[in-house]
Amino acid sequence: MLRVIVRRLLQLVVTLIALTALIFIWLRNLPGGPVDALLGERATPERRELLTKALGYDQPILVQYGKFMQRMLTGDFGNSIRTGDSVVEVLGRSFPATVELALAAMIIAVGLGIPLGYLAARHRGRTLDNLTVGGTLLGISIPIFFLGYLLKDVFTQNIHWFPPSGRISTGLDNTNVTGFFVLDGLLTREFDASADALWHLILPAVTLATIPLAVIVRITRASVLDVLNEDFIRTAEAKGLRHQTVRGRHVLRNALLPVVTTIGLQTGALLAGAVLTEKVYNWGGLGTLITDSITGSRDYPVLQALILVAALVFIVVNLLVDLSYAVIDPRVRVR
Amino acid sequence: MQARGLRSAIAVAAVAVMAAGAAGCAASDREEGGEGTASGGTFVFAGAGDPKNFDPIFNDDGESFRPVRQMFETLVTHKPGTADVVGGLAESWEHDAAGKVWTFKLRKDVKFHDGTPFNAAAVCYNFDRWYNMKGAAAQSQMLYYQDVFGGFATNEAESAGKSIYEKCEAKDDGTAVVSLNVYKGAFPGAFALTSLSIASPEALKKYDADKVTQSGDSFEYSAFANTNPVGTGPFTFGGWDKAKNEITLNRYADYWGDKAKVDKVIIKVIKDETTRKQELRAGTVQGIDFPAPADRKALETEGFQVLNRPAFNILYLGINQKNNPKLADLRVRQAIAYALNREQLVQTKAPGGSSVASQFMPDTVLGYAPDAQKYEFNPEKAKQLLKDAGAEGLTLNFYYPPDVSRPYMPNPQEIFTVLANDLQGVGIKVNGVPRPWNGGFKDDVQQFGKHDLHILGWTGDYNDPGNFVGTFFGRAKAEFGDEKLTDMFAAITAADATVDEAGKKAAWEQVNRDIASKWLPAIPIWHAPPAIVVTKDVKGLVASPLTAEEFNTVTVSAS
Numbered sequence: 001m002l003r004v005i006v007r008r009l010l011q012l013v014v015t016l017i018a019l020t021a022l023i024f025i026w027l028r029n030l031p032g033g034p035v036d037a038l039l040g041e042r043a044t045p046e047r048r049e050l051l052t053k054a055l056g057y058d059q060p061i062l063v064q065y066g067k068f069m070q071r072m073l074t075g076d077f078g079n080s081i082r083t084g085d086s087v088v089e090v091l092g093r094s095f096p097a098t099v100e101l102a103l104a105a106m107i108i109a110v111g112l113g114i115p116l117g118y119l120a121a122r123h124r125g126r127t128l129d130n131l132t133v134g135g136t137l138l139g140i141s142i143p144i145f146f147l148g149y150l151l152k153d154v155f156t157q158n159i160h161w162f163p164p165s166g167r168i169s170t171g172l173d174n175t176n177v178t179g180f181f182v183l184d185g186l187l188t189r190e191f192d193a194s195a196d197a198l199w200h201l202i203l204p205a206v207t208l209a210t211i212p213l214a215v216i217v218r219i220t221r222a223s224v225l226d227v228l229n230e231d232f233i234r235t236a237e238a239k240g241l242r243h244q245t246v247r248g249r250h251v252l253r254n255a256l257l258p259v260v261t262t263i264g265l266q267t268g269a270l271l272a273g274a275v276l277t278e279k280v281y282n283w284g285g286l287g288t289l290i291t292d293s294i295t296g297s298r299d300y301p302v303l304q305a306l307i308l309v310a311a312l313v314f315i316v317v318n319l320l321v322d323l324s325y326a327v328i329d330p331r332v333r334v335r
Numbered sequence: 336m337q338a339r340g341l342r343s344a345i346a347v348a349a350v351a352v353m354a355a356g357a358a359g360c361a362a363s364d365r366e367e368g369g370e371g372t373a374s375g376g377t378f379v380f381a382g383a384g385d386p387k388n389f390d391p392i393f394n395d396d397g398e399s400f401r402p403v404r405q406m407f408e409t410l411v412t413h414k415p416g417t418a419d420v421v422g423g424l425a426e427s428w429e430h431d432a433a434g435k436v437w438t439f440k441l442r443k444d445v446k447f448h449d450g451t452p453f454n455a456a457a458v459c460y461n462f463d464r465w466y467n468m469k470g471a472a473a474q475s476q477m478l479y480y481q482d483v484f485g486g487f488a489t490n491e492a493e494s495a496g497k498s499i500y501e502k503c504e505a506k507d508d509g510t511a512v513v514s515l516n517v518y519k520g521a522f523p524g525a526f527a528l529t530s531l532s533i534a535s536p537e538a539l540k541k542y543d544a545d546k547v548t549q550s551g552d553s554f555e556y557s558a559f560a561n562t563n564p565v566g567t568g569p570f571t572f573g574g575w576d577k578a579k580n581e582i583t584l585n586r587y588a589d590y591w592g593d594k595a596k597v598d599k600v601i602i603k604v605i606k607d608e609t610t611r612k613q614e615l616r617a618g619t620v621q622g623i624d625f626p627a628p629a630d631r632k633a634l635e636t637e638g639f640q641v642l643n644r645p646a647f648n649i650l651y652l653g654i655n656q657k658n659n660p661k662l663a664d665l666r667v668r669q670a671i672a673y674a675l676n677r678e679q680l681v682q683t684k685a686p687g688g689s690s691v692a693s694q695f696m697p698d699t700v701l702g703y704a705p706d707a708q709k710y711e712f713n714p715e716k717a718k719q720l721l722k723d724a725g726a727e728g729l730t731l732n733f734y735y736p737p738d739v740s741r742p743y744m745p746n747p748q749e750i751f752t753v754l755a756n757d758l759q760g761v762g763i764k765v766n767g768v769p770r771p772w773n774g775g776f777k778d779d780v781q782q783f784g785k786h787d788l789h790i791l792g793w794t795g796d797y798n799d800p801g802n803f804v805g806t807f808f809g810r811a812k813a814e815f816g817d818e819k820l821t822d823m824f825a826a827i828t829a830a831d832a833t834v835d836e837a838g839k840k841a842a843w844e845q846v847n848r849d850i851a852s853k854w855l856p857a858i859p860i861w862h863a864p865p866a867i868v869v870t871k872d873v874k875g876l877v878a879s880p881l882t883a884e885e886f887n888t889v890t891v892s893a894s
Contacts, residue, residue, distance in 0.1 A: 046494040047475070054475040282605045292606060
């Protein structure tokens with residue numbers, strides 16, 4: 001097990017270094033750039049020259065990359081071109097927003113997905129199964145930004161149940177401790193702030209949860225159906241084990257392995273979904289940051305760090321998924 | 336279930352979770368006790384982007400200027416709702432016969448937010464600070480300073496010219512004398528630029544305002560710029576909560592002028608246009624900026640106030656004379672002008688209240704020539720001119736940015752389609768080249784001049800013909816490939832250097848006439864009034880042609 005972890009960590013380092021070079025060179029070869037974004041219509045040759053020099057873009061790209069790597073190895077990711085804030089600070093501010101959203105979405109997706117998938121399999125061919133399969137098809141097919149705007153239109157403009165955007169009501173005096181607004185309200189006993197944050201969280205989380213929920217339901221259903229047809233289930237039932245024991249100890253546990261893999265993959269995919277969801281709901285997390293940094297000021301330092309963080313999260317989540325196999329399936333530990 | 340009920344249910348659930356085990360282990364930052372003062376309410380306005388920082392001199396965009404304008408003031412300003420220059424922190428001003436020495440009589444009893452007095456010494460401290468600014472990082476962020484004054488005491492860019500600023504003297508507390516080494520037509524209008532706002536010298540020193548450091552390939556600004564901006568305006572800085580995307584401004588009780596009617600202004604940054612409208616409809620913000628032309632009617636029907644700003648901008652069709660030799664022929668450029676049905680374009684694609692432009696500046700700017708040549712839609716004449724010039728069957732590459740919306744150009748794709756159809760109607764073949772605004776369009780057009788035709792525009796910064804016509808055609812640009820039009824550059828330079836008002840007016844009028852008839856480096860399309868939208872309970876907001884609304888006059892009644 002230790003060897004697996006070490007090997008994966010080494011892969012992580014190599015992947016990240018390759019990514020830095022790729023991102024750095026690719027970004028700087030795109031047409032346009034921060035100089036244009038910052039100067040807008042007011043660009044003149046003198047201003048271009050001054051800003052290009054000030055930003056260090058007049059140096060050869062390898063020199064720029066060398067300096068970037070040197071700084072990065074000391075933990076200095078630079079500052080946002082747009083606001084001058086430290087990139088670490090910018091990411092530190094946006095990260096909890098995305099994690100809070102992704103976590104809420106995952107709770108919905110897993111919390112509903114596994115039971116629904118299991119029930120659909122147990123009632124195969126019946127109304128519940130048909131409804132679930134139809135619903136999941138819709139969930140996978142519907143584009144996330146369309147669903148976001150649809151839910152917003154219905155629940156914030158027609159029936160005013162939820163706020164249209166943001167993480168907390170404007171002007172609400174809440175204390176920021178961890179950056180997770182729901183948690184912060186509980187920690188500081190500002191329960192109104194916690195409730196307000198939860199109220200803001202529901203629609204974006206439902207939007208983001210739709211696709212992983214549909215995928216988890218389908219995988220769980222398929223996996224449970226497979227296991228139900230296994231010989232050892234028949235044997236267990238023939239030996240007189242109670243239904244509950246067979247389902248809980250044998251069916252569900254054996255069916256969970258592909259489901260957990262799916263959850264891991266979907267957690268990574270949530271980052272991609274978050275980009276759209278956060279845009280729709282003005283969420284202010286990593287997704288918002290990445291679109292702003294690309295389409296707005298072409299904020300190279302923020303973009304570079306963001307892509308690295310996204311890759312890191314994806315790799316770490318998948319490592320954790322691999323490790324979780326050992327917990328769920330004893331055969332993995334034996335191997 | 337209505338929102339309030341649902342929220343209560345969530346609150347109960349949250350408390351239950353808390354009771355179940357999440358022990359309170361962090362302190363609340365909330366202030367205990369009541370507000371204590373009579374409330375004028377809060378005005379929440381939706382911004383479309385993050386401000387860069389709050390030091391006026393390092394900013395040049397509308398999203399940064401919106402909060403900065405509420406906190407800082409300039410020596411001269413604009414009469415509300417117009418682009419007319421009136422007294423600001425200076426009650427009056429005059430210049431010598433040569434237009435080089437400007438004497439400002441300052442308002443008395445004005446205090447900065449930190450309690451220090453505003454006086455001539457403070458004015459000169461600011462002017463000297465700008466002129467003596469050091470470092471490429473800092474200088475590169477002072478776009479408007481360079482626009483107005485040229486260079487610095489020590490230039491970091493080799494191409495930057497000599498500064499026209501010489502010195503500033505505090506004759507007495509109430510008199511500041513700014514000396515320039517050359518007259519420039521931009522004054523006094525340019526003294527109203529938000530970038531040239533007067534900041535508290537004490538705060539500038541205390542918070543190390545000049546320190547702009549380069550960190551990798553970006554900049555880091557001072558504590559003054561980020562967290563401690565101190566001016567004389569009707570609002571003080573309350574904070575920028577970046578996790579919540581909110582900038583808070585508090586009413587300045589000791590403001591010298593009309594004190595703010597609301598206690599607080601919150602600028603909530605919402606980058607998505609649809610979301611801004613939804614927030615407005617939900618009542619969670621009371622104002623949004625630059626609605627799409629197609630939305631204006633609907634918003635009005637829904638009961639919102641759509642306030643049209645007087646148009647202070649221009650959209651033009653640029654012509655690059657360099658790539659296609661036919662375009663260097665004036666007759667071909669005139670043929671293009673006659674081919675365009677601008678009247679119909681304005682009626683179908685421009686925001687309500689827009690007008691066809693015949694010159695490159697609005698008629699409210701000094702030097703507008705009512706008798707300048709106009710090009711009415713006349714496809715037959717266009718065809719004849721093309722034939723005379725031997726340019727029949729002309730093929731042109733037309734660059735446009737489909738992904739952007741500007742106050743003067745809300746829908747570039749649609750504008751391109753209509754203009755291209757008009758051109759094809761007279762036999763000009765158009766190759767549309769859509770390029771992302773910041774992914775090729777500006778580079779290709781402004782820097783490399785790869786195009787034949789393009790659409791672009793400008794919103795005026797202050798009331799001066801040089802800020803429009805001089806900006807476009809004051810010197811040769813890759814955008815127009817117009818280096819042969821040396822007469823035009825000379826005429827503009829001479830008009831800009833004319834000191835007496837009557838002579839200046841006549842010189843600019845002649846420039847405008849000649850641009851229309853002799854040079855025609857581009858074709859003016861329209862002046863479009865950008866709108867600002869507020870809910871019906873908002874009163875007192877005066878729409879500004881310079882998009883420089885001040886929020887101290889705003890009231891928000893309880894609905």
